[in-house]
Amino acid sequence: METIQKIPVGVLGATGMVGQQYIALLAQHPWFEVRYVAASPRNAGKLYRDAMAGRWQLSSGWGPGVGDLVLEDANDAAAALQAVQQGRLGFVFSALEMEKDAILSLEEAYAARGIPVISNASANRWNADVPMLIAEVNPHHADIIPIQQKARSWDKGFIAVKPNCSIQSYMTPLYALLKAGYEVNRLFITTLQAVSGAGYPGVPSLDIIDNVVPYIGGEEEKSELEPLKILGTIRNGQIQPASAPKISAHCNRVPVVNGHTACVSLEFGAKKPSIEEVKAIWSSFSGLPQELNLPMAPKQPIILREEANRPQPRKDRDADKAMAVTLGRIRPCTIFDLRFVGLSHNTIRGAAGGGILNAELLKAKGYLG
Numbered sequence: 083m084e085t086i087q088k089i090p091v092g093v094l095g096a097t098g099m100v101g102q103q104y105i106a107l108l109a110q111h112p113w114f115e116v117r118y119v120a121a122s123p124r125n126a127g128k129l130y131r132d133a134m135a136g137r138w139q140l141s142s143g144w145g146p147g148v149g150d151l152v153l154e155d156a157n158d159a160a161a162a163l164q165a166v167q168q169g170r171l172g173f174v175f176s177a178l179e180m181e182k183d184a185i186l187s188l189e190e191a192y193a194a195r196g197i198p199v200i201s202n203a204s205a206n207r208w209n210a211d212v213p214m215l216i217a218e219v220n221p222h223h224a225d226i227i228p229i230q231q232k233a234r235s236w237d238k239g240f241i242a243v244k245p246n247c248s249i250q251s252y253m254t255p256l257y258a259l260l261k262a263g264y265e266v267n268r269l270f271i272t273t274l275q276a277v278s279g280a281g282y283p284g285v286p287s288l289d290i291i292d293n294v295v296p297y298i299g300g301e302e303e304k305s306e307l308e309p310l311k312i313l314g315t316i317r318n319g320q321i322q323p324a325s326a327p328k329i330s331a332h333c334n335r336v337p338v339v340n341g342h343t344a345c346v347s348l349e350f351g352a353k354k355p356s357i358e359e360v361k362a363i364w365s366s367f368s369g370l371p372q373e374l375n376l377p378m379a380p381k382q383p384i385i386l387r388e389e390a391n392r393p394q395p396r397k398d399r400d401a402d403k404a405m406a407v408t409l410g411r412i413r414p415c416t417i418f419d420l421r422f423v424g425l426s427h428n429t430i431r432g433a434a435g436g437g438i439l440n441a442e443l444l445k446a447k448g449y450l451g
C-alpha cells in the first residue's frame with residue numbers, strides 16, 4: 083500500500099479552546115501531522131501533556147507523540163523557522179488570542195519567514211490581499227495568494243484566514259441562494275452563541291449560568307461586514323467587498339457549551355423563490371466538487387431538519403463531523419420574505435475544522451506542501 087508522507091504542521095495557541103480542537107481533529111488526519119505546538123511564554127518550555135493537565139476540554143484525545151512535544155513561545159517566529167529547517171514544520175494554524183496588532187505582526191513574521199499561516203484570528207481579516215475563506219463559498223479567493231506574496235516579497239509564506247464563527251450558520255445558506263440566482267437585499271439576524279466561543283476560561287460561570295448576555299464585543303460588526311468580503315471580487319490585486327446584502331445583527335451569549343444558533347429573517351430582491359424552491363436549493367447545495375475529496379469537507383454542507391423544534395445545539399452541532407450547517411424552521415416572514423434558524427459547531431465548523439478544510443483546499447490548489 084502506498085504510504086503518504088504527511089505534512090508536518092504547527093498549532094499556535096495549541097493550549098486554547100480552538101487550539102485543542104486542532105490538536106484533536108488532526109490526531110487522525112490523513113495529510114497533516116502535528117509536530118510543533120506553541121502558546122504564550124507562560125507555557126513555553128512545558129511538555130504539551132503537562133500544560134494541558136486539567137485544561138483539556140474534549141472527549142477525544144491528541145495524536146501519538148503530541149503530549150511529548152515541548153511547547154514553544156508562539157512569539158518566537160525564528161524558532162518556527164528552525165523547525166522548518168529541521169523538517170518538523172511545513173505550515174502553521176494560528177489560534178492565538180492576543181492583542182490585535184500583536185497577532186497581525188506575528189502572523190506576518192511567520193509568513194515572511196516562508197511559513198504559510200492558516201489563521202482563525204481576526205487580526206488579518208481586513209487586509210485586502212488576505213483571503214477570508216469558507217471553502218464551499220469563496221475558494222476562488224485563494225487566487226489572491228500569489229498577489230499577496232509578490233506585493234510583500236514573500237516567497238513560500240502567505241496568510242489565509244477564516245471568518246468569525248458567528249457568520250457560519252447563515253453564510254453558506256445565503257451563498258447558496260445567491261448562487262441559485264436570487265438577489266438578497268437585507269438580513270436581520272439574532273445569534274445565540276455558545277460559551278466556548280469566548281475561549282478558555284472564557285465567560286465567568288456566574289455571568290452565564292441561568293442567564294443570557296446581550297453583548298459580545300466586536301461580534302455584531304464582524305457578523306455584518308465579513309460576509310461582504312467573502313462575497314467580494316478580486317479586482318486590481320485586492321478583494322473588493324460586495325455592496326449587498328445589508329445585514330443587521332444582534333449577538334447574544336447563551337449558556338450552551340458548543341454550537342452557535344442564528345435566527346434569520348431575509349429579504350429577496352425582485353425575484354422571490356417559494357419556500358419549496360428555497361428548501362430544494364439548500365438540500366441540493368454541494369459546495370466543493372466531490373472529486374477534490376477533501377477529508378474534512380462535509381458530504382452535505384447544508385442539512386435540513388423538518389421537525390418544528392430543530393435545529394438544537396445538543397442534537398445537531400455534530401452533524402457530518404460537526405462540519406455541516408443545520409437549518410430548520412424554514413417559513414415565510416411577515417416583514418421580510420423568509421425566516422429560518424441555522425446552527426453550526428463554533429469551535430469545529432466555525433474554527434478549527436473550518437481552518438483544516440481551508441488548508442486542505444489550499445493544498446489541493448498547490449499552495450501547501
Ligand code: NAP
Binds near residue numbers: 121202247
Ligand atoms: P483561548 O482559549 O483564549 O486560547 C488562546 C491561545 O492563545 C492560548 O493557547 C494562549 O496560550 C495563547 N496566547 C495568549 N496570549 C498569548 C501571548 N501573549 N503570546 C502567545 N500566545 C498567547 O482562545 P480561543 O477561543 O481558542 O481563540 C483563539 C483564536 O481563535 C482567537 O483569535 C479567536 O478570536 C479565534 N476564534 C475562536 C473561536 C471559538 O469558537 N472559540 C471561533 C473562531 C475564531 P496560553 O494557554 O499559554 O495562555
